[in-house]
Amino acid sequence: MTDPQSTGQDYDVVISGAGLAGSAAAILLARRGARVALLERRSDPAAYKSLCTHSLTANAYPVLAELGLVPALEEAGAVRNEARWYTRWGWIEPRAAPGGPALPYAYNVRRSVLDPMIRSRAAGTPGVDLLLGHQVSGLVREAGRTVGVRASTPEGEREIRARLVVGADGKESAVAKSARVGGRQYENGRFGYLAHFRNLPLPGGIGQTWFLEPDMAYAFPNDDGVTVLAVLPDKKRLPAFREDLESSFLAFVRALPEAPPVDSAERVSKITGTVNYPLHSRVPTAPGLALIGDAALTGDPLWGVGCGWALQSARWLAEAVAPALTGGGDLDRSLARYARRHRRRLGGHQKLAADFATSRPFNPVERLMFSAAARDEALARHMYLFASRLIGPLRFLNPVAVAKASRVNLRHRGPARARRAPGGTAA
Structure with missing residues (x-):
């Protein structure tokens, strides 16, 4: 040295x-x-x-392992971050392939x-x-x-x-x-607020994310039985939140498809956030x-x-x-x-994130991939790898994956399986 x-x-x-x-x-x-x-x-x-x-996405796991933090995180009760995502076509629910390896993970803590x-x-x-x-x-x-x-x-x-x-x-x-x-x-076309809750059950006990086009929300279970619940609405909703933050926050959550039972949970933090996060x-x-x-x-x-x-x-x-x-x-x-x-x-x-931050609805390519992932388990796993930042945009949108998504959607022509999300658009 x-x-x-x-x-x-x-x-x-x-x-x-x-x-x-x-x-x-x-x-x-x-x-x-x-x-x-x-x-x-x-x-x-x-x-x-x-x-x-x-949330520590799965791309962080090798670094956590090198730092020697994995055993300490497990002991502290960090939650392995499985997740499901709501879209207007239904839920995308990534699962390991039968007989295949478990999905990569890191932690919510x-x-x-x-x-x-x-x-x-x-x-x-x-x-x-x-x-x-x-x-x-x-x-x-x-x-x-x-x-x-x-x-x-x-x-x-x-x-x-x-x-x-x-x-x-x-x-x-x-x-x-x-x-x-x-x-x-x-610039970011959305603003965000979050709060911590206890006794907030989630389906499967895993993270939930809602793509409501353009609004967003997520609920991530964390250590010690605490769930982080966040809303990220389009800025057109900002006046209502500024007038009454608590009522607007809770009303937004209650309107979510398969909404978490926020009224029966115990809020253990203030509602905090930011109206401008470029x-x-x-x-x-x-x-x-x-x-x-x-x-x-x-x-x-x-x-x-x-x-x-x-x-x-x-x-x-x-x-x-x-x-x-x-x-x-x-x-x-x-x-x-x-x-x-x-x-x-x-x-x-x-x-891609900067483009989506304009608070626009899904573009045609996103509609293709998200709708197919809601209908096909292999494409749901493929999307999980991208959301976990284990693959980049080019691998996510490789010709084989795009062709498969097209085939899946051709087999599922007909009305959307999910009801229209609040503020969303038709399939």
Whole structure:
């Protein structure tokens, strides 16, 4: 391992943000020999992100396994995230093929459990210094490169130098703003509110998602018997929600097909949410700097992919840059590899999400695939792999799958099997 002091740096890496992405990156980089400063603006080691889907899609499972978190999640009561999805053609209900392997999974778990768990794991990893109460206030730059950060601490301002600065500080990333990295913003035509409930039974005990075109909703069972219930209506409904949030929230839920029995459940949290949640896509690297998690790409919360992408991007970065950081290699080339992988793996997903965030109804291709998946188990499994972000848009819409969907629908000509959803359109 390179001695940071011998190169004029305090650390090999300084990471801003000790949430999912930052803590995962710290663990994975330190295990590969890097000396890491993990900065967290909050002083409470049990702090957590409250506005979240609380879902780790199946693409995150390999990262959770590498971090050694799977046994701890199981012990904490995290729920394996099976799901079914309502459409105007009926329910899409992915199931394992008879005699085939089980469907891939990860977990639904509240961030109040997950965030302290992974942060504690990072703090206990040799090579990681967790610095609580350290808020990045600016970057240290020399000759066009980022070479460290300035941080506000309880003891005053502090400068911390490193070969690499990582922004893992969320969609409003101070690191990204200070570096003035380029990017794009996509407006979201929906707003969202969620609340936590106990004793809210769901069919099959699994997650439910409602595609109501354009409105959305989901219910995800989590640890300790708590279910996260969220509504994501078109912004045309916003005036009613602003006038009476609780009544509008409950009325929306009651109108859902096979609605969860919300009136007999115990609400154990406030109804919280946001009326404006744009999607961000930023250039994930600059000289001496990398962005991971929401700092690099903020997806639409209705898909529940943010946590999985945070963990994946942390792993991609560690794999790309660790050899350069610990062996004196070319860091810029390593960062370029990370940027290419990030763009290749997530760019197509984000493009589709940004288009759907305009709050439009399904387009013809989506109508083809969703209707066929409601009628055919193999296509339901295929859609599950895409929703779990285990395959990308090109594999999801490959010619064989599209041809099969066309054949399935030709065999099912006739009236739609599901009743019209509130605010929906006819099949």
